[in-house]
Amino acid sequence: MRIFGALRMAPWWRGPILLLRRGGVVIALIAAALVATLPAAAATPFLSSSRSATLHHQIAASCPWSLGASVxxxxxxxxxxxxxxxxxxxxSANLAATRTEQASAAARSIPLxxxxxxxxxxxxxxxxxxxxxxxxxxxxxxxxxxxxxxxxxxxxxxxxxxxxxxxxxxxxxxxxxxxxxxxxxxxxxxxxxxxxxxxxxxxxxxxxxxxxxxxxxxxxxxxxxxxxxxxxxxxxxxxxxxxxxxxxxxxxxxxxxxxxxxxxxxxxxxxxxxxxxNLNQDQARRTAAAVARFNTLYGAKDSPFDAIQNRVGTPNSGDILLAQFSARADLARRSMLPAVVPVTAAGVLVGLLVVAAAAVFWVQRRRRELTLLSAHGVSAKALALKAVTESLPALVVGTVAGWGAAWGLVRWVGPDPVLSREAAPWAAAGAVASLVAAVLAVAVVAGVTCRSLTDQVRSRHHRVLRAIPYELLVLAAAVPLWRALGGQQVTGDASNGVGTAIHVPGRLLIVPIMVVAGLTVLAARLAVGYLRSRGTRRRPASPAAFLSWRRIGRQAVMTAVLAGATSVPIALAVYGATVTGSVHTTVADEARLRVGSDVVMTLTHRVPIPASLADQATEVLRLDGSQIGGVETDLLGVDPASFARDAYWDSRLDGASLDDLMDPIRSGGGNPRTVVASAQTPSGAQQATWSGDKVLGGTVNIVSTHVLPAQRTGYPAALIPKAALGDDTQYAVVQLWVRGDPAQIQRAAKAANLPVKQILVAEDLYSNSLWEPLTYTFEYLTALSLLTGVVTLVGLLLYLESRTPWHRRSYVMLRRMGLTARSHRRAILGELALPLSAGLVGGIAVAAGLTAALSPNYDLNPDQLPDTVVAVPYLPVGLIAVAVVAVAIGAGGYAQRRIGRANPSEVLRDAI
Structure with a gap:
């Protein structure tokens, strides 16, 4: 039979209608296509959103008068x-009016x-x-x-x-x-x-x-x-x-x-x-180009303004900030590609695995019909075409839903809702590509699975090829690929005026994805062999456990597929959450060490700390530029008790707590006075001056520590009691170092009417800088983690749909043999709990192993203390575990209710 000639036959052209009878399969296919499409369609809008956020943050942080054009x-x-x-x-009045008129005439061509x-x-x-x-x-x-x-x-x-x-x-x-x-x-x-x-x-x-x-x-x-x-x-x-x-x-x-x-x-x-x-990147480029033309026209020798240049003025034709911001936004986009590409590929791969699983379960669900067609001479390729015709409408619906979900999620919860012009067509192209890949996956997997139903005899050569553990090649390739990718973390050129951006090294994402995929397939292969050889031989005392193991052993492949569909996204989600949390926590701690605490408020003069901040704030009197032992050192006048409580510190920095480091200055007096200073300041007795005059009595005894909070780059800091500053207090900058939520702190400061001159927030230190694209990568990794629940639910739904006919028939017979509904419910729960729990434990174990092996590479700024801080994602792991348990229990109850309503006479008639 010709393959495409089969499309004229009723089983093929009526395929989409027949599929509507299997609501579970329809929903599973739609969800599978959505899971495969969402990352493919979201990648370009996410990059565009991140670029817009970088652009807008730079605009928001710059002086508004420096943007646009000026004369x-x-x-x-x-x-x-x-x-x-x-x-x-x-x-003067006429001259000012003339300048304004001429400049306005030249600026009419500048948009926005x-x-x-x-x-x-x-x-x-x-x-x-x-x-x-x-x-x-x-x-x-x-x-x-x-x-x-x-x-x-x-x-x-x-x-x-x-x-x-x-x-x-x-x-x-x-x-x-x-x-x-x-x-x-x-x-x-x-x-x-x-x-x-x-x-x-x-x-x-x-x-x-x-x-x-x-x-x-x-x-x-x-x-x-x-x-x-x-x-x-x-x-x-x-x-x-x-x-x-x-x-x-x-x-x-x-x-x-x-x-x-x-x-x-x-x-x-x-x-x-x-x-x-809030202009987009396309508008920023057009505006910057128009400002450049304005500057060129205004300053040209043959311009109409040259005759009165001295009256009309000259353009501020230095570096155009908007052009710099636009170039910086493009750099941020490029820097995220090494992370976004593998993450997107992993998301699409997970979705296609679910699509492939849907194809396998479709064959299992339609086995009787497909066997009948194959008996009439229909080839496996023609049956694969039938699978495509039936699943295509559901795949199209899932693809459209995935494209819409990707677009909506990026617009609503992405870094910035403003997207560039190219985002929509590229998102559509990604959705179409994922649809084509899903159709091919259905065709190939269904065709291969249907070969067992036809008269085609598998050769020994094919059996040997199937027995080869190809996943070991993937695992073996991970080591040389890790070395080949290197640890490059910087995108851009610091000498071109645009700067550089930090990105997550590609090997921290590509190699773990390969390891997760390889280990999952290897574990599934080993599990299938074990379940087929040993699973059916187990003789548990409980009827429910016995029934569970018999069913698991007979359906070893589907059990392994369900476990793999659970394990892969959980491993990627937990690993992604760990990398996200660890890199973000490390960067955040480095920022807090540089700033001094979560929030540092500079005041115009000293005031009492308000009651709303009394338990989380300490006053610091900062006197920059003193000379101690010939080294320029910043003096920090502190209260030892509250400073140790509210300043940022990590005991790994010096091997001791900040409270212990305060001991030398707690005594207050002494001659010479004891000062705790960072290592660049010479230790022992040293001369101390500020603006040429003696300070702290002229001589101090330095106790060295490795580093202190809020050190300026290249300059050491020294801690002293506030009272030690004496009359020099009037020259010190007054600061409040506050730990806690920045938004709550700023609200409390405003309510207390503090004379705030400047607010420095640690979490904003790396925004609008080379670190900013890194924070957007975190968001993308987190979004991928949300697919975990969808993938697991889809796999479970497919499994239940494929097993429902067998469960119904066996339940009717087992009821005749005295098995209670409660025991059968426990049997179904055990049948589902094993692959789900195995996938959960396996995914978490793989993620933990990857974290243990790769965590030294999470510190993307090794020159800045502290070193890598591994943030274990206890909450995400706990929520995933609870979700798996809840899904297993809920699915077991749902399946038992469906099976329990079966009519014995209809079931026996269908079986005969």
């Missing part, structure tokens, strides 16, 4: 000779940027109360919307100057008072005989007076607001710098009136900010 120009003072045109009509935002700035002087200094440095700033980002304490009343509360108290000004601003020194010029001009300056300054319109809280006393990020150097100088100019805000009209009167050159920055910070 900078100079505002000239009246009559200062710096205006090359000497055009009196080109006053907003209208022009202008910032005006000039340094001047104001009144002071210091006798030796007649004037005080002031930065005049004008920016639209500034009043919405200032905390007003008094006013506003009319137009005029907005001054900070600290400056208002310093010079005794209030709303309504006049403030005199001073500009450049006045000068006179005369023409020399040789035709040159000589300018002489006097001590008299240009000045003007404006009223105080409002008093606002000094920006240095408030947490940093991203809206002021580009002016941070203007309002906040270096720590401890008393000469930092104060900021006086003016509206733009007043600024453009005051600035020429003071004859001070000013700066105008025209910014076209990004309107959508």
């Amino acid at each position: 900078t120009g100079t505002l000239y003072g009246a009559g200062d000779g710096s205006d090359p045109s000497d055009d009196p009509a080109m006053e 940027v907003g209208p022009a935002e202008t910032t005006l700035f000039t340094p001047v002087q104001g009144p002071t109360e210091v006798a030796d200094n007649p004037v005080f440095p002031i930065n005049l700033v004008a920016r639209s919307g500034a009043e919405d980002h200032l905390q007003v304490l008094d006013g506003p009343r009319g137009t005029g100057a907005w001054i900070s509360d600290e400056y208002a108290n310093f010079v005794h000004l209030k709303v309504g008072d006049p403030i005199t601003l001073y500009g450049a020194n006045k000068g006179t010029s005369r023409r020399l005989p040789d035709g040159q001009t000589e300018v002489s300056f006097s001590t008299e300054r240009y000045s003007t007076t404006v009223p105080v319109a409002a008093v606002y809280r000094d920006l240095r006393d408030l947490p940093d607001d991203p809206w002021w990020c580009d002016l941070e150097s203007v309002y906040d100088g270096p720590q401890g710098n008393a000469a930092t100019p104060v900021v006086v805000f003016l509206d733009q009209k007043t600024f453009l009136t005051v600035q020429p009167r003071l004859n001070m050159p000013g700066k105008q920055v025209i910014t076209f900010p990004l309107t959508d910070p």
Whole structure:
């Protein structure tokens, strides 16, 4: 019979309709196709989502004024000779308007940027109360919307100057008072005989007076607001710098009136900010390219703006941040490929194994019909085609469901819901490829299984080939492949401006997958041999146990398939969870050691620790830059008791607890004072200074330890009691080190109205950095682990469907022989419990062995302490074990209820 000619026959074209009678098989095929399709369809959207998350995190962490396009120009003072045109009509207001108009015209071609935002700035002087200094440095700033980002304490009343509360108290000004601003020194010029001009300056300054319109809280006393990020150097100088100019805000009209009167050159920055910070990668590329064209056009010699370049300004054509962010996002995507590809392949393989199992059980379920067709001359290939025609609709439905589930899961729970344009077609291509692979799996497995039903006699050659343990080749290939893949962890080039990214080495995923597959097949082969030779010979005393072992022995292959279908995903899930937890925990502990604790809050001044944080926070007074024994060392003034409780520490770092390391400084006094310092600081008696002056009495006795929390890169740290700082406490940076949940800590700090200047969260240390793609790989590994339950349930459903006719017939006969329903329920439970429990124990054992062998490779940053921290996934393992037990009990009860409702007369009639 021609293979495709069989499609005209009723058993073939009616195949999909016939399959609907077997609801369990339909559901199993749909679920199997879904399991195979989901990882294949999710890989590209996940990579796109991770790339978008990397892009958006960089945008969120950057100054919003630095994105998009911008132009900078100079505002000239009246009559200062710096205006090359000497055009009196080109006053500051007209010049600013011209620049804005021309820049806006050039920026219209840039997508996703907003209208022009202008910032005006000039340094001047104001009144002071210091006798030796007649004037005080002031930065005049004008920016639209500034009043919405200032905390007003008094006013506003009319137009005029907005001054900070600290400056208002310093010079005794209030709303309504006049403030005199001073500009450049006045000068006179005369023409020399040789035709040159000589300018002489006097001590008299240009000045003007404006009223105080409002008093606002000094920006240095408030947490940093991203809206002021580009002016941070203007309002906040270096720590401890008393000469930092104060900021006086003016509206733009007043600024453009005051600035020429003071004859001070000013700066105008025209910014076209990004309107959508959640743009996708395609939009980021187009916008970055348009900004590059804008910069090129604006600065070109033959551009229409060149004639008035000095008036219109110059573009800020340095490195375009958005282009850098886009390149960095692409790098993050590339760095995840070594991990995503094998994980995806493993997920697809697990799904195809379930599809293959469905094909085997389909043959078992339709055995009588297939035997009848083979008796009429139908070949195994034609029967395989029948399997395909029957299963194709279910496989298509499962594929579509898998594609939809993959798309939805990535959008809802992925790193970022924004996906690039190529994600959808590539996801569809992955789904189609998985469908083709599933159809081929059904055809091949069903065809091979049906050969036993036809007149085709297997040759001795085929039997020999089947007896060869090919899985040993897979296990043997794992060792050279491990060496060949190497331990490469870095993607990118540190010298190209984009940087590098850390990824999980491919061998940590590819080789374990090979080991899991090889050991599972080998164990299944050995189990089949044992069950066939010894399983049927066992003579348990209990009728239920006897019946279970007889059934298991007679169906050794299906029992081994069910155990393997349980073991493979559990082994991959437990191993994946262990790698995920271990790498993440190691990186998190390294971050906590660098930061000092879970959260470090820098305060503007010392305040009592609020009651809500009293049991989890310690105050640290940080004095960076001291010299101990000629080595620059950061002093940390601490309370030994609370510091040992709340700072991060791992006893493996120095072989002792942090509480024990505090013993030398607990006594407080002593001459010389004892200081605990990290190893780079010389031990013994050493000279101690800060800013050239003696500190800690001038001489300290150093007790060395290997490392301490919160060390700056390349600089040692030293622990001392807070009281030892004495008068130098006023120069120290005040910090609160807090352990616990960062979100809860930040809520408590806000509720307590702490004067927080900056918050550093350990878990954010490696976000928006070379480690960020690593965190996305964790999420993908975790998502694959969720397939475990689906695969096990599908395999169990297939097993029950294939065994239902035999169970029904045997149960009717056994009831006649006196077997109770309770005993038969225990027999079914034993029949299911053995492969499920074997798969559970085997999967966990393989994962544990892999972890023990490979755990030294989990530390992807070996230069940073601490070393690998193995995080045993107790909760996932416990949940998987509970799920397996619950599934076994539930499936046993379900099967017994189905079998118990069988009509004896119908069963006996079907058997005859």
